Amino acid sequence: MLKGWQDIRATYYLCPNFVQMITRTEIADLLKKPTLNEDVTVMGWVRAWRSNRFIALNDGSTAGTLQIVVDDSAFPEETLKQIGFHASVGVTGTLVESQGKGQDYEIIAKELTVFGAADPNEYPLQPKRQTMEYLREQGQFRMRTNTFSSVFRLRHALAFAVNQYFHERGYYYLHTPIVTGNDAEGAGEMFRVTTLDPATPPLTEDGTVDFNEDFFGKATNLTVSGQLQAEIGALALGKVYTFGPTFRAENSNTSRHLAEFWMIEPEIAFADIDNNMDLAEDFLKYLINFCLYNYADDLEFLDQRIQQAEKQLPAAQRRPMPLVEMLRFVVENDFARITYTEAVDILRRSKPYKKGKFEFPVEWGVDLSAEHERYLVEKHFKKPVIVRDYPKTIKAFYMRVNDDDNTVAAMDILFPYIGEMVGGSQREERLDVLMQRMTDMDVHHDELDWYLQLRKFGGCPHAGFGLGFERMVQFITGMGNIRDVIPFPRAPRLADF
């Protein structure tokens, strides 16, 4: 029986005859292993149609294009007329070394099929630079552009790297619920989930909505965090992570916030705040490295694009270093690590503080604002900064109270351009301290009884953090607006597609 199982495993892993695309060769494969002077079939979308003779073809498998050489006397005029920007075509022909500059290989077309023309009179995109705002309105087409196809290849790369990183290190991927009955997760406004008729909901005797009649028999919402449930997993499986959609009904109108975003939340048992920071720093560097090694051409394209756009900006508004250089800089240098108290000291000794340039006050006990975080990251340390040990009055109830009784073992990782990339903490494992904190912060014990029981029975020191996935995609791609790194952004007044 064991032998049979091993055979199945061997077959599965070796995959000698895995299913291949038999109708076409993908351009990425062709450029990696060019089969010169052989006939190949490629299919994709026309990125440029030059001189009635050359097609730059892209099939999404790579940032690059493959040049197709078309002899206009060999094909009917009707077919040639349909070749245009973003028309989809299939070509069979001989792969040869290119006679022109700008590309190594090209296909001399023998057969040419236009699957779908894109009438330029009506097609909304044009072969030119278009604004991100306009392309956002054309969400059904924007992934065909160089910029967005690179962004979404990198988004995939990061999602894959997240799972690979944790899997290789013995973490279990835990799926926490999207619909939650918790009323007290304390991470922002929630979207209500209900099947009740909004016009005539059932009412209780005192006139409030009777959620007992609702689908789940109670008031439910979309999750704002999987952390509390991830703690259940960590205290059983040791190391877990969540990676799923998260919803915040905040009226946030910024380039760094979405109403629906993806969050990664590792949670580890027998770990403290220092282990937590080490994990977060290592994890972030791994993600960046993964993209640098495996998606260099997409990063290179985005880098060039940003540099070209910045030529028109005054020097002060340009990036201090180009995209790829900055990504390398981040992985090659240790993050700065300071306490909240040290951060306040640095800020109070800073030039902008002394000159009264800060809009918001810098005093112990008040949360840092964006201008303070930017000073620390972009001016003082010039690299990512981890700030730890915040005043307990400004942080969530579940964060572990330090021995000084004034601060909690919380940590935020601040990145240039993005601000807060990670927020995490060591969790309060002491039942009495946790209950006191909940009382102080007006969180009802009975609603989170299950959470308290994790401390009462077999609790242990544990820690974790939340990473905003789109913010990471934003940092790595250099995109200015978070709405352009998720395929279908949801934000206040925005739920198209």
Added chain:
RNA sequence: GCCUCAAUAGCUCAGUUGGUUAGAGCGGCGGACUGUUAAUCCGUAGGUCCAAGGUUCGAGUCCUUGUUGAGGCGCCA
């Protein structure tokens, strides 16, 4: 939610102290072109100047309100 800015051709923008017929580049259409790289060259069509109201002899331009978008802030990841 708050502050600032913007809205003119299909797209990206210019439009002077308020003055006659609204400008460009790209794209489209027609033509030329057998090695192009956002190809190039010639020709050509294309506008309810975001909406409503107001000031004025006269408004793309000034004022009010609204709508939409961007940037910043707050909330946070």
